[in-house]
Amino acid sequence: MYLIVVLWMAAQVVAAAGLLKLKRWGLLATIGLQSLTIVNGTLLLSIPGHRARFLQIMETVMATVNARMPQPAPQFNLPVWLGFAASFPIVLLILWFLITRKGAFSSAA
Amino acid sequence: MHRSTGVPASAVLVIVGSAFTLLCAAMMLFGSAFESKSNPAANAPVGLGTILTVEAIVVFGFGGWGLASGIGLLYLKQWARISLLIYAGILVFVSLPAAVVLAIVPLPHATDPNLPPNFTLIMRVGMGLFYAAFATLGGFWLYFFNKRSVKAQFQAMPPAPESAAGDFFLGSAIPAPVASQPARPLSITIIGWFLLISSAVSPLLLLTS
Secondary structure: OHHHHHHHHHHHHHHHHHHHOOEHHHHHHHHHHHHHHHHHHHHHHHOHHHHHHHHHHHHHHHHHHHHHOOOOOOOOOOOHHHHHHHHHHHHHHHHHHHHHOHHHOEOOO | OOOOOHHHHHHHHHHHHHHHHHHHHHHHHHHHHHHOOOOOOOOOOOOHHHHHHHHHHHHHHHHHHHHHHHHHHHOOOHHHHHHHHHHHHHHHHHHHHHHHHHHHOOOOOOOOOOOOOOHHHHHHHHHHHHHHHHHHHHHHHHHHOOOHHHHHHHHOOOOOOOOOOOOOOOOOOOOOOOOOOOOOOHHHHHHHHHHHHHHHHHHHHHHHO
């Protein structure tokens, strides 16, 4: 799982660098990564098995963090959809800006 | 040109807030020095002191950024206006979801009998208002510093005074980009830096989890 996260972050860094240099590939890569984020979130919410797996991962993370603390952190029963409900508008806003500002990007690779 | 009071007022607010942030970072460093001498939690590969030190460095960075932006705003520097717009965007992105989550998430009940029975409700309302206030401030800054009249104040550069020490804030204006260079929209700058910073911070979270 760590490898996937590191690869995802590396791809995001490269895409963001291209975006800041106004490269067309940077624009396309960022749109692709943000679209994948939406697909990933939708699948996670809609498939019950994935949702249960996600909850299991979150419980493991909390248990790991609590083991290192002098006192365990209070338990918040956050619904899975809440995190995605907060992040979806941000991703959609990013996509909207990327698509409406595509004219600023050069075609040079 | 008429100088609106909102700009220096925002600058003062940013400087005071940044000074408070730097103070918090110093207290975190102070706390980490004490924590390292006490008994660490069992089975902890990374001590709480190390986490506090890393967090203090990040908070120092934000405080320094804010302080520079506040001083830049007083001198009507264009980069300071863009910097504050980026900061306002982050403020809205962080504070608005936090206010919404605090309004609807079930909080753990207080077990201490000395606390009032409606303590959880007070905490919910208080923290919700706290984040809502920051979200409102961020939204106001996004609106205010994008107003045509305010933008014009930053574009009309005052003549640079003599500065033998090469003052960073009083130095001459950055020359306008060559016409052949395409201008980068502000929204793209904010998105690019947001993705870069969030990607850079994520590996740190992996190390501590």
